[in-house]
Amino acid sequence: MTPVKVSLRSGAVKVVTDNKQVPNHSRSHRARPTMDDVAAVAGVSRGTVSRALNGGHNVSGPALEAVQRAIRKTGYVVNQHARSLVTQRSDSVAFILSEPQDRLFEDPNFNVLLRGCTRALADHDITLLLTIAGTEEDRKRVGRYVTAGHVDGALLVSDHAGSPLLRELKGRGLPVVTCGRPLGHEREISYVAADDRDGARQMVSYLRSRGHRTIATITGPLDTSGGVDRLAGYHDVLGEGDRRLVVSGDYTQASGEAAMERLLAQAPDIDAVFVCSDLMAAGAIAALRRAGKRVPEDVAVGGFDDSKVALSSTPPLTTIRHPLGRISGEMVRLLLGHIAGEPPAAVILPTELVVRGSA
Amino acid sequence: MTPVKVSLRSGAVKVVTDNKQVPNHSRSHRARPTMDDVAAVAGVSRGTVSRALNGGHNVSGPALEAVQRAIRKTGYVVNQHARSLVTQRSDSVAFILSEPQDRLFEDPNFNVLLRGCTRALADHDITLLLTIAGTEEDRKRVGRYVTAGHVDGALLVSDHAGSPLLRELKGRGLPVVTCGRPLGHEREISYVAADDRDGARQMVSYLRSRGHRTIATITGPLDTSGGVDRLAGYHDVLGEGDRRLVVSGDYTQASGEAAMERLLAQAPDIDAVFVCSDLMAAGAIAALRRAGKRVPEDVAVGGFDDSKVALSSTPPLTTIRHPLGRISGEMVRLLLGHIAGEPPAAVILPTELVVRGSA
DNA sequence: CTGAAAGCGCTTACAG
């Protein structure tokens, strides 16, 4: 480690230690040790260090130990870019939220899904990158980013039909799994979804069984599978002579409130409403209350999601539970399989009626 | 494009097209075109393609056009790993939330901050990676990730004193900017903070000016700068003979509720309380209401943040506004400067009293 | 303005 002065052709002087140039600190980063540094300290070749790092196969006990000591001593951390360049893998996947950012924070489903995916990926030592693509411009940036090799695959949440993002990812050959049916791409893209249609059937059947006759529905956006499938379930149950009252919201509380007001104006005699998310149901209840209606005595309200809001709402919501934990687990499983070369698949998970006070 | 068979020494036969190996599709990805493909199509060298991509300096008009055409034709996207390996830059920064994930979704401050940073970075074509490091294990993983060269710097939000994460990032020489004073590291780490102490002073002075005598406070966690600085402001204003009533929360609504209950048990004659976040203030109001106290008639409540909750609360909160938009802008500015080699700096932004109904 | 060449820091057959 004796510093040695070496004069360069230009006349400048650099200080050299052990035949290696002293790192310059101009970029304010301390120069990072490389695998060669580790190899030198450990007294083995770079290849052995690499093997020690990647599972330790074909490395003798003493060599392994020497490498580990050298890593500790030098503070070595692998350079992911170099590794990825040769492995063609980045060991990270994108969680793409194709929604305005506010939705992320308002909708409790995303929270649960995000946590579930992070955890499932962590088991495989894969990092999750959260990307929010609310605007068209964001979606372009995200498209460029994920196709530049930054990630091995993408979990796409809440994409709307016709969005160019899905098409682009697919076109680039990036493994993708969507949450919810990818409308119009069901055959080429893997997805995991709750059985929305059946859940809706369960709820509307339940409302009828309680004697309600004029059952309205507040749907989600009709360019998402949750929107269309739950609406389909509603129609499945209603008969020939039944009045159909349909208004759409966008899953936010405010939209539920507005939708309920419109329904009330359309048909003041409504005695039940199936609302396609708990958050919108909370909004609907607020609107009903303002209109002087009691819940559930005058109007029964059924929600969807069985999220936190269902419990904190007054009265607590009768709702449909979908297994978000399992959904995230299956999404990760499918994506990793896809990355490993397996063909696409769809997973549909059952939903369940939860009866509480609102209906 | 005529395929040519070439026999190799080993006796195996590879099919070669135009002297380039045919990509194999085993990984289920379509093989990505490289810069060499673009160069071949454009009829220029790889260096010229690279220059065309990076600002277009020293590239003739016709060459530039040829390259652009070739890029469109081949669908070329740069391989970030290869680029980063030579530039030593990744053009992305981490937004590290050192909090349990739930906080992200409950606290509206994070939302605003995240959006502000994303936007400010987008102007520089830098991607923001959201990383949530709630548990010790997460923090380790994140530490490894960001120091593996994945990002050029980190925005650290809500780190608690003594957390090893900050130390590790700093030790690795990674440029870091924290939101709020990094307790114990003020001199080495750049940070942006609201003037919490002065904000607290403004609020407590206001409460006194309204004639309140027994003023309690509900603080944030005392291992964060927001926690200690706002408490210091409270003490600054109170005089020798004043009673000091201090209980700590963790910024969640539930903790505010519990803290208020404890205060009420301690001193039933409280006539004002300065709560160090709007969310906790909403909790405090719920507790007061349950105890039969009117707000602000019996007990005046002052919040902090001027977040959404301040408006949706009943009554709307008198609170302290801090300029989150400017905070995120300054954080990004400082971080980019740091990455470019500038020394650390601290930015303190003024706060402002907003009077509404709760006090 | 342009091309040939070196090199960024790794992994992985290959030969021993």
Add this chain to the structure above:
DNA sequence: CTGAAAGCGCTTACAG
């Protein structure tokens, strides 16, 4: 079990 060498896909002095 181990080392030497090729190569992943770029950028950037360097010489022309």
